[in-house]
Amino acid sequence: MKIISTNIGNKKEINWKGKLVTTGIYKFSVKDPIFLDIEDVRDDSICDRKYHGGIDQAVYGYSLKHYDYWKELYPNLEWELGMFGENLTIDDLDESKIHVGDTFKIGEVVLEATKPRQPCMKLGVRFNNMKIVKQFWQQDYPGVYFKVLQTGYVKAGDTLEQIKSYPKNKTIAEVYQSKREEKGEN
Template sequence: MRQIVSIQVGQVKSYLMHGEQAGEKTWKTAFDKRPVATPVIVARSGVDGDAQADRKHHGGPDKAVLMYANKHYGAWTQEFVHLDLGPGGFGENLTVEGMTEESVCVGDVYRIGHLVVEVSQPRIPCWKISERWREATLTDRVRATGWTGWYVRVREPGVISAHDGIELIDRPYPKLNVSTLNGVLFHRVEKSPALLQQLQQCDALAEGWRQAIPELRA
């Protein structure tokens, strides 16, 4: 059964970079997201009380809310026993049960209470995952596993709570699951002309991805 496990928000904070070459350099992020009491309001801009430090690469209509599969945390905690990984650990707003990158497709429309969201793209893992946890290999492991999470845009704002059910109400692109897009991005799936054409014609795919199709053809 698809449902919300927990809801997280974060505020922009400054941190010291780690590593031998970091010195006194700092970086800003709202990656450290913590569970909040529910119910919470989700507007078109995202979850009430949430923030992004880098508005160029995070936030905006196509990246309003980040979702992540609770299922993955079991494997992560076994591999990285020294890290306190749990809901919100990968910077997600919604930790969800019954959904993974294999079972979620771009363009999927889900109803959560009165909220309606549409899957727009995979989350592209960057250096901040490793920096947040001070674990140099973690970002590469996210890329290798494909356990990236996915972004949704808000089609109808609403109020949600932990343990709300998640109902699939439309799936216009059943062949374009998040795992396939990750495979294209990380060179694990053949970038056939037919697949790239499907991506180009997928109206639900985030504009940034569609603009990058010519580069993916290279």
């Protein structure tokens, strides 16, 4: 798997239906390497530490292949890599083949897959359409949160290489499906 884009964002306050919302979901592709640290990506804004960042959600990866599906639903959006709030846009990140605990190497960095992303209203804010939240729940394209086992720099063009697999663990997609059922988002 190849890193297509590395993305970071600044804290942004926007007026959403008369309410001031602070978010870090507006991430954009950067040319310089980014540093994946233990609890987050250096210089990337995280505004709600309850749901983002931290040891088990330090880095968020999303598949470039999933963009094709969403572009059909939202053809009038100005599409940019990082639209889903991901730090790493990866050419072919398949949640149905990645198990919780699988480990990956990118240069000097070692990552462990921990969980799927669960959409929140800020994804709707980013898309300027709250329908995306329910639509996101209905697809098995949640992306993958990673724990950083070994810190370091990552850049576009680097290869994400699986170094350990835990096939007895649930896949990220299976965990997501369970969460969707719990929330009644079928």
